Amino acid sequence: MVKNKKDSTTEARLLAAAKKVFTTKGLAGARMQDIADEAGINKAMLHYYFRDKDKLFEVIFLEEANKFFPKINKIFESDMPLFEKIEQFVNEYIDEMLENPYLPWFILNELNRDADQFLSKIWDIKNRPNPAKLLQQIEREVKKGTIKKISPIHLLMNLLSMTIFPFIARPMIERNLQMTAAQFDNMIAERRKEIPKFILDSIKK
Amino acid sequence: MVKNKKDSTTEARLLAAAKKVFTTKGLAGARMQDIADEAGINKAMLHYYFRDKDKLFEVIFLEEANKFFPKINKIFESDMPLFEKIEQFVNEYIDEMLENPYLPWFILNELNRDADQFLSKIWDIKNRPNPAKLLQQIEREVKKGTIKKISPIHLLMNLLSMTIFPFIARPMIERNLQMTAAQFDNMIAERRKEIPKFILDSIKK
């Protein structure tokens, strides 16, 4: 595998370092000096390329959000059968989490800290998850009688919860259930099938 | 309702303020001055009563953890039938979250930041959730054939996820599903029945 030239530029190295530090320490906890050290590059370069801390944060967040959420929305809005949609959602989400385990944490953290600022300034409305179509689809299926009667909101909440929560709670899970990283990854792999199965068993007639 | 005298002492007011500020801003993001202002009390008093920021944080965390987790562990370890246990867990957890919506956030945040330090120094091992008994019970039920075949770990993960996640993701849920606070509370109330029902439907034979 040939290393992409861009990956070793100053800018790219700073971005990678920032991603790592923001992830583990949060926006407030991250130090510009830590990021510079992690990249092995002078701190002034962070300001040279990204102006200030908030801008740097924004760049990192948007890069990932713009890649990921459109994919999720495409699934939500497609014309697939409900169960297939659920399967695809779980798989897509887990794929993303394995590549960027920090993302949900990142988002929820900042959303918790200051939702207004985060949503209006940083998170473009086009890229926010929009499950409206999925909710309608569930309602239709219930009315048609193809699945058991269930509130669409609760089904959606259950789907999101079971998919996302393990990644947010990873440190707690690994500790309290005495799992190694490998065991955790293995468990996540199983969930690609377990979650859709669990849901199907619950709502099928 | 007569106001408890203790609730208006300087120490208690500082604690309440700290709880609020730590909750919304996190440990790193919280400012001692913010906490003092929130309490309407001189900043020096924070140091007078709690020595330093970390100690203050510790006091707040332990107070709640020592109240809550023993309750949860008692449920995990009791001899109730599985389904009743699930119901009680959900109800107990939701009760706690309504009173202290910040708790799971608080814990996961610090656990994510620095698990080792947090667990060894702050979170006494006696108060950590210990679901071993519940896992065994699920395994027994599967073997007896009273419920469908399911991995105990995944069932536990599903239970925790569906119960806890909505509180962690609250700001995102309220925004993206355009819910008011009242609607959110209402949805949570419904989940007391929805979660056990969803699980039962999925695992019953």
Added chain:
DNA sequence: ACTTTTATTAACCAAATGGTTAAACTGAAT
């Protein structure tokens, strides 16, 4: 060869922040 632009560094700065201190206040015990 030279000039100009871009990239990089080390030293520096101002503001924020956790923490200290000395003085003053309060209320009960003597």
Added chain:
DNA sequence: ATTCAGTTTAACCATTTGGTTAATAAAAGT
């Protein structure tokens, strides 16, 4: 009335931290 411990305040201090700058090196253009 005085003392004395506990409480409270404003001013202060040292360090951290985000951000700037002036000087310099490297690259690109002429």
